[in-house]
Amino acid sequence: MAGRNGLGLLSFTIGVPPEELAARIQLYRQGLAEAKPIGKFVNPRAATFTMVHCADTDEQARQNAAESIVWYLKKSVALIGSLAAWQEEQQRELGTYAYAKTMQGLDLSGLTFEVLDDMGAVIVGTPERCIERVRRYQQAGCDQLLCLMNPYKIPARAVARSIELFGREVIPAFR
DSSP states (O other): OTTTOOOOEEEEETTHHHHHHHHHHHHHHHHHTTTSSSSSSSOOEEEEEEEEOOOOHHHHHHHHHHHHHHHHHHHHHHHHHHHHHHHHHTTOOGGGGGGGGTTTTOOTTTOOHHHHTTTTEEEEEEEHHHHHHHHHHHHHHHHHEEEEOOOOOOOOOHHHHHHHHIIIIIIIGOO
């Protein structure tokens, strides 16, 4: 729908590997091919959102971020599910928020940081590892990556160091 309307895409893909994002971006680009823009121009950019933590070692990055990343994902799913519950309670149609219904009562007991990390659904590690992960998003067709670098309770010093490393070592690899 976004592509057909000539809108830029912002995909919230927390918990989704970049390769699955690629299929979504491909659908978006198919819509762009037949775009009838609702604005003054077609915005062909595809962006996504994910959680990022960069540290001097992979172990340090995992230690800093694992709990916060899992908390954020579980909290997000619960909140999205509560939207559907509220809309049903108010006897309102879900419309384009129909996906929220799938989040109600979703069993996330098996969700661990390791699961998310293994599938590449988060960008956590040394600058080198973060570069490898960002490349997967780039290969998926993502034009812009929005990085949540401070979910829940990552210590402020660790967040500042992550931003420093990401800005100094990761971003320049994509210029």
